[in-house]
Structures are given as C-alpha cells and as structure tokens.
Amino acid sequence: MICVLSQTVSDITGEIVEVGSAVRELKVGYKVVSKLAFWKAGGLAEYVAASESVTVIRPAGVSVADAAGLPMAGLTALQALKAIGTKFDGTGSASNILITAASGGIGTYAVQLTKLGNHNVAATCGARNLELVGNIGADEVLDYKTPEGAALKNNSGKKYDYIINTTNGGKWSAFKPTLSSHGRVVDVAPNFGNYVASFLTLFSKKRVSTVMLSLGMEDLRFLLELVKEGKLKTVVDSRHPFDKAADAWEKSLSGHATGKVIIEM
Structure with missing residues (x-):
C-alpha cells in the first residue's frame, strides 16, 4: 500500500484484501484509491479500513504514485x-x-x-x-x-x-x-x-x-481518467519506506516539498 502525507494522512492506494458484508461493488483483489474520513484518517499503516463510499477503483495504466496524490490535493x-x-x-x-x-x-x-x-x-x-x-x-x-x-x-x-x-x-x-x-x-x-x-x-x-473540500468520488474518478489519458500527473517530491516515515513527516511539514511526499509499504 502507498499513503501520501497530509496533515491527517488520509490519501491511500492499495489492494483490497477483505470486504465487509455490506460491500456491493468492490471485491478482494481490486486495486483502489481512497480518501479516508478527515476526522479518522490513519492511512499510515500496512492495513486500513475504508468505506466503500470513499473508495474508487484505480484504472489500469494509472501508477500507484499518480493515484495516491489525488484524493485531498487533487480534489x-x-x-x-x-x-x-x-x-x-x-x-x-x-x-x-x-x-x-x-x-x-x-x-x-x-x-x-x-x-x-x-x-x-x-x-x-x-x-x-x-x-x-x-x-x-x-x-x-x-x-x-x-x-x-x-x-x-x-x-x-x-x-x-x-x-x-x-x-x-x-x-x-x-x-x-x-x-x-x-x-x-x-x-x-x-x-x-x-x-x-x-x-x-x-x-x-x-x-x-x-473553499472547503466537498467533492466526491465521481470527481475523483474524473481526475483518475485525466491521469489515464496523460492529461494530469502527480508531481512526487520523494518516496520513503515505512520505517523512514519520520523522515517523510519532517519533509512534508517543512513546507518546502515539491509536489507530494509518499510512504510505501
């Protein structure tokens, strides 16, 4: 899984390993992008629980890095x-x-x-x-x-x-x-x-x-389609392994990151 640093670590992309009984559209094995709830967040983990209502499928041809930056900043x-x-x-x-x-x-x-x-x-x-x-x-x-x-x-x-x-x-x-x-x-x-x-x-x-963020999943799908078509890209400042998360936080909070700071797990 990949998460992108923001103040709440709410942007994630990864693969579904388990679904709840109420989930209808998403399946185990799907590669997805999610915007975790602002007041819960918690994306800095190997596994996270995300609502189906804030999760969309990552289109083929869209890299995990390009997808991971989109939810908060892109929207x-x-x-x-x-x-x-x-x-x-x-x-x-x-x-x-x-x-x-x-x-x-x-x-x-x-x-x-x-x-x-x-x-x-x-x-x-x-x-x-x-x-x-x-x-x-x-x-x-x-x-x-x-x-x-x-x-x-x-x-x-x-x-x-x-x-x-x-x-x-x-x-x-x-x-x-x-x-x-x-x-x-x-x-x-x-x-x-x-x-x-x-x-x-x-x-x-x-x-x-x-402006306060209120856009939903259809808008995230729109952004993902732009990425797929080569019309939009995520500028990545740096990538950090999970055990270097503190370094990633320091970079993000410095206020001088170019684009997005990514943690890979």
Missing part, C-alpha cells in the same frame, strides 16, 4: 477551479489566473487543471522550482522572493481575474491591488486575515471566498 485543486466556473470540455472562456505556491501538492494539480480549462496561468514558487512549474503548464512563473514576484506582477501587466491561493501565508492586502475590477481570490488555505476579508468583501466587486 481541492479541482474544487477551486469549479468554484470559478471552469469548464474542462473546451466550452469555457479564458481568464487570467494566478496560482500561489504552485510547486506544492495542491498547486501542482491546480496549474495543470487550470491549463486544461484553457485559462492563462501565472504562478508563484521558489527559484529552484521555476522550471518544473513551467513544464507542467504555467505560462509565466514568478519567483516569490524577488520584488516582482512578491508583488505578484506578471510581465504583461495584466490584472488577474482570479487568484487561487494555496498558501496560508497569502494576504488579501497583497492580492487586492493585482485583481481586475471584478477579480476574486479563491482561498483553499485561508489564514485568519483572509477569513475576515471573506466576510468584509462578501458584496464587494473584488472579494475573497474560501
């Missing part, structure tokens, strides 16, 4: 894009979008999904990941430690229609000047200040809205 990125009305069938209109912390777990998925939605994508990350973020689809990548990057200024000078914020260090005061007249921040990692701003800007032309 969160997808929800942010759906919140701004993104279409993935070619019918949507293009917007100018900025993605913060684009080399992180949510950010790497968000960049790829934003391009699949035919948007123009600017992204922020550290200097060591500029090339990686460009390679997964960003039209322009800003080093957040430079003056231009800190000010979120792109080369074209265009304002952003949307900012997808994936870092809890992002501030409304920094975002607001870079937004178009009806621009919106979609915050998936809100800090206290942005929570307050989401209420204060509720009826403003420029505003902040926070």
Whole structure:
C-alpha cells in the first residue's frame, strides 16, 4: 500500500484484501484509491479500513504514485477551479489566473487543471522550482522572493481575474491591488486575515471566498481518467519506506516539498 502525507494522512492506494458484508461493488483483489474520513484518517499503516463510499477503483495504466496524490490535493485543486466556473470540455472562456505556491501538492494539480480549462496561468514558487512549474503548464512563473514576484506582477501587466491561493501565508492586502475590477481570490488555505476579508468583501466587486473540500468520488474518478489519458500527473517530491516515515513527516511539514511526499509499504 502507498499513503501520501497530509496533515491527517488520509490519501491511500492499495489492494483490497477483505470486504465487509455490506460491500456491493468492490471485491478482494481490486486495486483502489481512497480518501479516508478527515476526522479518522490513519492511512499510515500496512492495513486500513475504508468505506466503500470513499473508495474508487484505480484504472489500469494509472501508477500507484499518480493515484495516491489525488484524493485531498487533487480534489481541492479541482474544487477551486469549479468554484470559478471552469469548464474542462473546451466550452469555457479564458481568464487570467494566478496560482500561489504552485510547486506544492495542491498547486501542482491546480496549474495543470487550470491549463486544461484553457485559462492563462501565472504562478508563484521558489527559484529552484521555476522550471518544473513551467513544464507542467504555467505560462509565466514568478519567483516569490524577488520584488516582482512578491508583488505578484506578471510581465504583461495584466490584472488577474482570479487568484487561487494555496498558501496560508497569502494576504488579501497583497492580492487586492493585482485583481481586475471584478477579480476574486479563491482561498483553499485561508489564514485568519483572509477569513475576515471573506466576510468584509462578501458584496464587494473584488472579494475573497474560501473553499472547503466537498467533492466526491465521481470527481475523483474524473481526475483518475485525466491521469489515464496523460492529461494530469502527480508531481512526487520523494518516496520513503515505512520505517523512514519520520523522515517523510519532517519533509512534508517543512513546507518546502515539491509536489507530494509518499510512504510505501
């Protein structure tokens, strides 16, 4: 089994070894992906019990690493894009979008999904990941430690229609000047200040809205299909054996992982 580190270790992929009497669709031997309940989690184990309602079959041709990263980070990125009305069938209109912390777990998925939605994508990350973020689809990548990057200024000078914020260090005061007249921040990692701003800007032309993950298994199947078709991939920072789980935790909690940190069992 493989688990992907998040604060609750809720993303897992593996093979079913036993099913309960109430299980109808899944069978022993099926290779699956699951998003364990947030309040239970516990994916850092050789065996875990998962509900059928939060478990889907991993399609043939989708690697365990690509599948394992999807449940929390992939679904969160997808929800942010759906919140701004993104279409993935070619019918949507293009917007100018900025993605913060684009080399992180949510950010790497968000960049790829934003391009699949035919948007123009600017992204922020550290200097060591500029090339990686460009390679997964960003039209322009800003080093957040430079003056231009800190000010979120792109080369074209265009304002952003949307900012997808994936870092809890992002501030409304920094975002607001870079937004178009009806621009919106979609915050998936809100800090206290942005929570307050989401209420204060509720009826403003420029505003902040926070997103909490609520997407289900059909959305996870959609992401898995994108992976199968080669349109989406999981960026893997590092892989760790089970007996090195402490090292994996240290890497994940450092805040500087590129993509996902994986533990293999």
